[in-house]
Each structure stands twice: as structure tokens, then as C-alpha cells.
Amino acid sequence: MLAVSVALGTASAWAQAPSWDRGLRDEAPERYTVARGDTLWDIAGRFLRHPWQWPDVWRVNPQIEDPHLIYPGDTIVLYDCDGRPCLGLERGQNVVRLSPEVRRIPPREAIAPIPLETIRHFLRDHRVVDDPESLEELAYVVAGDDRRIVSGAGDRLYARGELASGARYGVYRRGERYVDEATGEVLGLELESIGEVRRERQEADIVVLEVTAASREIRDDDIVLPLESRELERELLPRPPDSEIDGRILAVPGGVRFAGRLQVVTLDRGRRDGLAPGHVLAVEQRGEQVADPRTGEALRLPGSEAGLAMVFRVYDKLSYALIMRATRSLEVGDRVHNPASLVGRAGR
Incomplete structure (x- = not known):
């Protein structure tokens, strides 16, 4: 049975609230x-004003050390717990309070707390180089077999360049160059994934590669880099x-x-x-520009205020985030800042 990893426990985090x-x-x-x-965020959002605060609900409860696994078909019950809200779990005909007990199931059956597949798909196709000038020192495609202009799987x-044996490599094309409009500082260069290659051998500064996968045709001057880890942080908790x-x-x-x-x-x-x-950030829609x-x-x-974004991949000067809530259309230039918090440490 498919399960959802959810950290909803007795809401003692609200004990501080009046x-x-x-x-x-x-x-x-x-x-x-x-x-x-269902995802953890979805379920928490049915009960909490700020669904991203679900980790604080169980973290401050000394009886709850780990998230719980709740299965499709189980019922979460809201009840009075000495004047503050508590959440219980109904399996069959009995209602029990959530405890530190963890039901063990294969990880592949657990539903992620947020839509991780959306993020994995994105990371497959995008990455950032912090210093675009460093690309000049990286390996790049100089030719295809039989003098082909483009190549495929x-x-x-x-x-041309030095590539170590044993590593997995991706082929990338230059994308958008990100610049701070206020200071002119280069924040990074986005690279778009074209395919993957396997190193066959190196002769002097020329390396022979076999294309193992390609989403688009590989061309001369495309960049060859070790594949970036696509594993998401296990502690990717809001x-x-x-x-x-x-x-x-x-x-x-x-x-x-x-967006x-x-x-x-x-x-x-x-x-x-x-x-x-x-990290969760509030998104503030820019006000309209008018003439006095x-x-x-x-x-x-x-x-x-127009939404919430959750950061999932961080580079030195910029980061990628997933829009988790949007009450209106969000736009390039909209502000992001610490969210208002009832339980959290920041944003008070």
C-alpha cells in the first residue's frame, strides 16, 4: 500500500499560542x-494556516522524534487536547494519538512531503555555474565522428580537455547569464542539459566520448562536465x-x-x-508603477503577498525554488523574503 510520510503529531507547538x-x-x-x-504539504495545508510549519509541530513535541507514515485510506482526526488542538490517526474503528512509533515500509512506497518528481525533472535539465569565466578551462566538444556537425545517442x-576515467559526464549548452541589475555583478550562468556521455579514452588533450543519451543534438563547443548530483537533500524539510x-x-x-x-x-x-x-520564502508581488x-x-x-516558494537547490549567488502556493500570477522581479511565522524562529 502506498504510504505518505507525514510529520503531523499532537500540536503542542501551538501550546505557546493563546x-x-x-x-x-x-x-x-x-x-x-x-x-x-497526497503530499505532506497538501495534508498539512488542510489544517494549518502555514502548512510549511509542519516540522515545527512535531519537532517541539518531546514524544515525537520522527515523522510518521500515514497511508491512503487512514483518517486524520482533529480533537480537543486540554484546550489546544491535537491530531489523531484513525485506522479501522479506533482513534489513537500519534506516537513516536514508526511503521517501516520500503522507501519507494512512501509519498514525498512535496512534489519531488517535479524538482527531479527540472534538475535533470538545468544547472548553474557560479563563475562563467571558468567555462574557458572546461572540456568542450570539438568534433563528431565522421565529421558530423551534430551527434546523438x-x-x-x-x-578537448582533461576528463578523468570512471566519472559520469553530461553535455551542456550555455543558457541564460544572470546578472544583478543593481550592481552589475554576474551571479551565474545557467547550463541546459543536452545529453550524457561515457569516456572511452584520452590521447593528449583530446578525449574520445561515446554518447549514451541525448535529449537534443550535441554540437561543437558544447560543454562537458561531471554530472551534478541529482539527489535531493533528505532533510528537505520546510x-x-x-x-x-x-x-x-x-x-x-x-x-x-x-510563474x-x-x-x-x-x-x-x-x-x-x-x-x-x-528554506521557505514568502513572495510579494511588485506593486504597480504609476506617475505622480x-x-x-x-x-x-x-x-x-502573493505566494510561497521553497528552495531546493542552492548555488553561491543564486538558487532554484519551487512555487508551493500562488494566490495570483507571480512575475520576474517579485520580491522574496522571510515568511511570517507563528512558530518558527525567523520572520517574527
Whole structure:
């Protein structure tokens, strides 16, 4: 049976709050039956005003050391626990309080806390080089077999540069160059995956490669790099950043300007700013630009909260995030910052 890894326990995190409505949604159901395909974020969102805070709910409860596995068909029950909300789990006819007990099932059967497949698909096709100038020192395609201009799976390629044996390599094409509009600083260069190759042998500075997979034709001057790890952080749990973040949506990969729920965006903040995988940021839609009726001066109206983004891959100066909630269309240039928090450490 498919299972969902969910960390909903007794809501003792709300013990610090004066009343239920500080943590619970007004329309929180008394009972919810878990459905196939649910994620932790989805389930928490039915009960909590801020679904990304579910790890804090169980982390502050000394009786709960690990997340619980809840299966499709199980029912989560909301009840009164000495004046504060508690969540129980109904299996069959009995209601039991969630405990530290963990039901062990094969990891492949557990549903992820967020839509990880969307992220994996994106990471397969995109990566960032922090210093674009370093590309000049990397291996690059110089020719295809039989003087072909383009190559595909099963073909042989020739690249110039040093490539170690045993490693797995990807072939990439230069994408968007990200620049800080305010300072002119280069934040990174996005690379688009073209295919994968296997090193056959090296002769002087020419390496012979076999194309093992190709999503597009490989061309001369495409870059050859060791494949980036596509494993997602096991601790990819939603939480507020530990430091103050004030940044912008730099781009929506794919060449579009607008983004909605479950779309990936590029942020102009990264590791050096304190971001890490799992950090949740509020997205503030930029206010409209208007002209002062008296002076003609261009004015930017105050923005409004429009969604939540969860960071999943971080580079030195920028990062990728998944839009988890969008109450309106989000756009390049919209602000990202620490979310308001009832339980968390940052954003108070």
C-alpha cells in the first residue's frame, strides 16, 4: 500500500499560542481521509494556516522524534487536547494519538512531503555555474565522428580537455547569464542539459566520448562536465531561513516571465546569503508603477503577498525554488523574503 510520510503529531507547538485560531485554518476539517497522491504539504495545508510549519509541530513535541507514515485510506482526526488542538490517526474503528512509533515500509512506497518528481525533472535539465569565466578551462566538444556537425545517442564525440576515467559526464549548452541589475555583478550562468556521455579514452588533450543519451543534438563547443548530483537533500524539510533574506525572482527558466504553483523560479539569493535547501520564502508581488499626478514622478506602489516558494537547490549567488502556493500570477522581479511565522524562529 502506498504510504505518505507525514510529520503531523499532537500540536503542542501551538501550546505557546493563546487560542486555536492562531495555528488552525478557520475551515480546518474535523476529519480528513488521506488520498493516494497526497503530499505532506497538501495534508498539512488542510489544517494549518502555514502548512510549511509542519516540522515545527512535531519537532517541539518531546514524544515525537520522527515523522510518521500515514497511508491512503487512514483518517486524520482533529480533537480537543486540554484546550489546544491535537491530531489523531484513525485506522479501522479506533482513534489513537500519534506516537513516536514508526511503521517501516520500503522507501519507494512512501509519498514525498512535496512534489519531488517535479524538482527531479527540472534538475535533470538545468544547472548553474557560479563563475562563467571558468567555462574557458572546461572540456568542450570539438568534433563528431565522421565529421558530423551534430551527434546523438550511440555516436562518438571528440572533446578537448582533461576528463578523468570512471566519472559520469553530461553535455551542456550555455543558457541564460544572470546578472544583478543593481550592481552589475554576474551571479551565474545557467547550463541546459543536452545529453550524457561515457569516456572511452584520452590521447593528449583530446578525449574520445561515446554518447549514451541525448535529449537534443550535441554540437561543437558544447560543454562537458561531471554530472551534478541529482539527489535531493533528505532533510528537505520546510523551514524559515536562519537569516534575513530580501531578494527577487530573477527568472522563470524556460524563457517566460510569469510563474504559478509548482513552477520553478530562479532567485537572486544563494548560499552566501544564508539560503539552504528547504528554506521557505514568502513572495510579494511588485506593486504597480504609476506617475505622480502632480509631479509626474514615477512611483512604485506597495506590493502584496502573493505566494510561497521553497528552495531546493542552492548555488553561491543564486538558487532554484519551487512555487508551493500562488494566490495570483507571480512575475520576474517579485520580491522574496522571510515568511511570517507563528512558530518558527525567523520572520517574527
